[in-house]
Amino acid sequence: MMQKPVFSFFKSYWAIGILLILPILSAWVSSRPVKEKDKPKADKPNIIFLLTDDHRWDALGVMGNKVIQTPNLDALANSGVLFRKAYVTTSICCVSRASIMSGQYESRHKINDFSTDFSADALSKTYPILLKNAGYRIGFIGKLGIDVKNQPDSLFDYWSSPKEGQPQYELVNKSGKIVHHTDSVNTDIRTFLNQFAHKEPFCLSVSFKAPHELDGNPPKYPVQERFKDLYKNANIPDPVTADPKYWESFPDFFRTEKNIGRERWVPLLSTPELRRETTKDYYRLITGVDEVVGNIQAQLRELNIDDNTIIIFMGDNGFSLGEHGLEGKWFGFEESIRVPMIISGKPLAKKVKGIKSDKIALNIDIAPTILSLAGVKIPESMQGQDLIKMLAKNKRGRNDFFYEHTFMGSPRLPKVEGVVSQDFKYMKYIEHGYEELYDTSRDRHETANLAKEAAFDKKLAEMRKRYLELREAAK
Structure with missing residues (x-):
């Protein structure tokens, strides 16, 4: 909470003198000719970046999934641009999130584990801090996913992120009530928007835990009570490569029960019954996120700032739900490295409305795209590209990328x-x-x-x- 300023009381004759002078000063200022450099700059857009955790590319209705219910994300995609071939350059949360913030491959930013964080100099070149230096109010909500010992919370105007690598799904609020992580994020978003809606421009970065599993033995997928019966009677088809022959085709160094992807497969996906229920819970968590997206859009309209707000949505990496006999990410398979990505908002309506792009988009493109949307110079250290410019007809886009x-x-x-x-x-x-x-x-x-x-x-x-x-x- 911001503290109220403390005022000193002046002697009464000083106060009277100031009151007499203020109208004269005001009239003088208003009568001055406005110089070009004094004119207010054109409005910059507000930017909301939404990140889901372990969200595979095809777990959206708009991507052709006939089971999952994501009406708000589908509408967001249909009113903006949907990148049907979006990928991450490293499929693990700590690295991918560092790549998102810095616009760099792991080979350059060097954050390749859960105990390394940004140096002060590297942090100063991430998109939130560059926006802050350009006059944006910045906020962060949810799972940071990078080393939590040195959180950069003091640099943000609003910060709500637990100092733990993997937050719990069931949180206890100030009233002692258990609140689901997704609902807690929803509350924080509402608080931020109410506080900063009319202190534009702002950039809010939101990181959901959903649909990441809750680590444990066995791992679980705690869903909100209101979604527990959703998809109850849904038909979940078995993946083509769930057939045991695909796991058996791997070489010996990979085909071992010590492989984490196989180890986590056992309690969640090793039978058709387990695989179907795990997939339903995974979908339920994503539908919970979709509900928040709808709430955000409604609040933007209530606050009358939807005309000047851009929403970017993506997953931090993909997720195998039994394909190749695996659970999780890490490896180079499509389920692991391909993610949903949407950019939408009225400021971009004339440029991207209704576009379904098959150009390759990457997580390292998020930072330069956000900076470009805000009119901020993109540092040479960033290796990604502005996705809106890439969509231009004369821009071919990339042919390939390094994983x-x-x-x-x-x-x-x-x-x-x-x-x-x-x-x-x-x-x-x-x-x-x-x-x-x-x-x-x-x-x-x-x-x-x-x-x-x-x-x-x-x-x-x-x-x-x-x-x-x-x-x-x-x-």
Whole structure:
């Protein structure tokens, strides 16, 4: 809470003198000719960035999912731009969130675990602090996801983030009542908007825990009471690659019960019944987030600031729900690295309304896009690009990108790097020299590894070369 200023009492004749002078000063100021440099700058948009945790690309109605209910996010996408090929450059929360804030690959920002945070200099070049220096009010709500020992809360105008790596789903509020994390985030958003709506411009960054599992033995998906019966009778189809033969096709270093992706698969996805109920809970948590999105839009209208507010939505990484016999993210499969991404808002209506883009968009593009929307210069240190400019007809966009995941290592999480293009995917498990090559234009479920097929020797050589080029460029 901001403190009220303390005023000293002057002697009465000083007070009377000031009261007499003020009208004269006011008349003089109002009669002065307004110089160009004194004119107020054009309104800058408010920006709300919403981030879900472990949200795979196809867990939205607008992305073709016939089961999940996300009406508010679908409407947001239909009124703005939906990036149907959005990806993260590293599929784990601490790294991806650092990439989002800095606009950099892991190879450059060097945050590759849960105990490393931004240096003071690196933090000063993240999008929230650059916006603050440009006159924006900045707020952060939810899970930070980067080292929590040195939270940058003092730099923000509003901060509501627990000092723990993974917040709980069930929180106890000041009244002793248990509140779901998503509902708590909703309350904080409402508080922020009421406080800063008319102190524009502002940038609010919101990070949900949903739909991330609650870690434990076994892991769980605590959902809000009002959503527990949602999807009760829904038909959840089994993934193509849930067939055991796909897990059995992995090499020995990967196909081990010590692999975290397999370890977490056992209690949540190892039977058709478990897989269906876990998927329903996962969807329920996302529908809870969708409800908050609807509340935000309603409040923006109530406050009469919807005309000048842009909303950006994405997931911090994807999530396997049994594909390839795995649970989680980390590896280079489409379920792991591909995420939902939406940019919408009335200030952009003429540029992006109703666009469904198949250009490759990345998490490292968020920071430069936000800065560009705010009219703030993009630092040369950022490796992403302005997505709105990329959508221009004369902008082709990127053909491919570098993927890296080097946290932990074998046998728990084998390290992997590679290249993802519009039509092919090359992944190399760098501790073992094992390669994967998928023709994603024809094999969207990544069922056939072509790396040892003689017919694809030329393509494999091409992707190997491109991998080395991109790996060097990412530094």
